[in-house]
Amino acid sequence: MPSLPAIARRHTDLADDDIEWLQRILADWQIIADLSFADLVLWLPDRAGTGYWAGGQMRPTTGPTAYVDDIVGSFLALGRRPLVDAAYTQGRIAREGDPEWRDEVPVRVEAIPVRRGDRVIAVIARNTNLLGVRTPSRLEINYLETAGDLTKMIASGHFPAPGQRSDHADSPRVGDGFLRVDAAGRVVYASPNALSVYRKLGLTGDLAGHLLTDLTRELVPPRKRPDEETLSAVLGARSHRDTEIGSGDIALIVRAIPLRPDGEHIGGLILLRDVTDLRRRDRELITKDATIREIHHRVKNNLQTVAALLRLQARRIDSEEATAALEEAVRRVGSIAIVHETLSQAVEAAVDFDEIADRLARLVTDVGLAPVRVRREGRFGMLDSEQATPLAMVLTELLQNAVEHGYPHDGSTPDEAGEIVLAAQRRGSQLEVTIDDDGLGLPDGFELDSSPSLGLSIVKTLVESELGGHLTLGASPAGGTRAELSIPLD
Secondary structure (H helix, E strand, C coil), X not given: CCCHHHHHHHXXXXXXXXXXXXXXXXXXXXXXXXXXXXXXXXXXXXXXXXXXXXXXXXXXXXXXXXXXXXXXXCEEECCCCHHHHHHHHHCCXXXXXCCEEECCEEEEEEEEEEEECCEEEEEEEEEEEHHHCCCCCHHHHHXXXXXXXXXXXXXXXXXXXXXXXXXXXXXXXXXXXXXXXXXXXEEEEECHHHHHXXXXXXXXXXXXXXXXXXXXXXXXXXXXXXXHHHHHHHHCCCCCEEEEEEECCEEEEEEEEEECCCCCCCEEEEEEEECHHHHHHHHHHHHHHHHHHHHXXXXXXXXXXXXXXXXXXXXXXXXXXHHHHHHHXXXXXXXXXXXXXXXXXXXXXXXXXHHHHHHHHHHHHHHCCCCEEEEEEECCCEEEHHHHHHHHHHHHXXXXXXXXXXXXXXXXCCXXXXXXXXXXXXXXXXXXXXXXXXXXXXXXCCCCCCCCCHHHHHHHHHHHHHCCCEEEEEECXXXXXXXXXXXXXX
């Protein structure tokens, strides 16, 4: 489905500021659709003057829809909807005429000009499915009255207003809790859901007749409410803002939309939402996240302790072969510890593996006997922790093999350090990794499957079993050895 900016730029002469104005209306027009019990369609004037393009559509959650199909991107020729033509050319709300029939459903249409400054830049058609209309209750009368005030504000250019968008992703909806206050901030009407929300704060009796700001001060302790300026502005419905308040274990989001249908402040619409359960889940997630990071931190510490014990043991053994084996074990444990250290500092479950790869390269070259440097090319990017741990061990083994077996350790090349190039590239859903060294190369007749090396056996097992990938070893263009990894990404 094409977006409003795409439709506007393709078919109209609307400026970027006009499009932004319309987008701000669309950001909040679910409220108007719900208050109106009607579908809303935004019609944009074609640059050739032959009709209008549907730039947006919103269905109500409070009543039956008048449009079964989506019509965004469709064209409406001039003369097909006289009310839309009248609203655009005359700059007035047009609602006269008989209902239209669509698929055997009577639909009442009202056309609202969208004014910005001294120009009408679009038209909103309000389409009410009359099969869902019944004798209105007091709630529905207040909904419709408020919707009428908002449509007048659109027609006069007073809606939208700067700063009216909510900063909360869980901003309240009409059905969560509806309040209407007068110009003094006194409650004129409260929906049953709004009343229930205030009952949770400790209210006894009705909301109607109370100054909402004063009542809230009585029910909510100072530490659980915002500053006085914000509290008065929102609960008095004097500005397009929202805030969060609470009492004890109760948390509410309160949002205000001032009503100025004729340019003069007459009161406001206030929406309430009880977000107690959402905040409780947020706290649980934060606690679980902190616990997971603490576990990674402790695992890292334990692994470092194990590595230190193995290092002490290696110093007490006279056998060079046993010492070398323990030192290899220290490096393997250290590579896993690096992953857990990174995870203990990360907010997400994925880690930036480029940082891990660089640390592993320094770990291997710092303890190597040959003068070798490792240069990384490309990016590994973010990897899931389940992939990061085995891949870290694989890289440690391959880099260690390159340093140990690819370069002489007798000091015969002291003036020229060897170079290992670690390259990573993502190709679609695959991670391609190559390790090229300019060392001595593989011995004659080398076969990976029949190699007695414990390190290569670990690498092959991890790549094929843990990572589900493929490993090949061969000659490098630099004259040494090349290891190639192909790993599917989650």
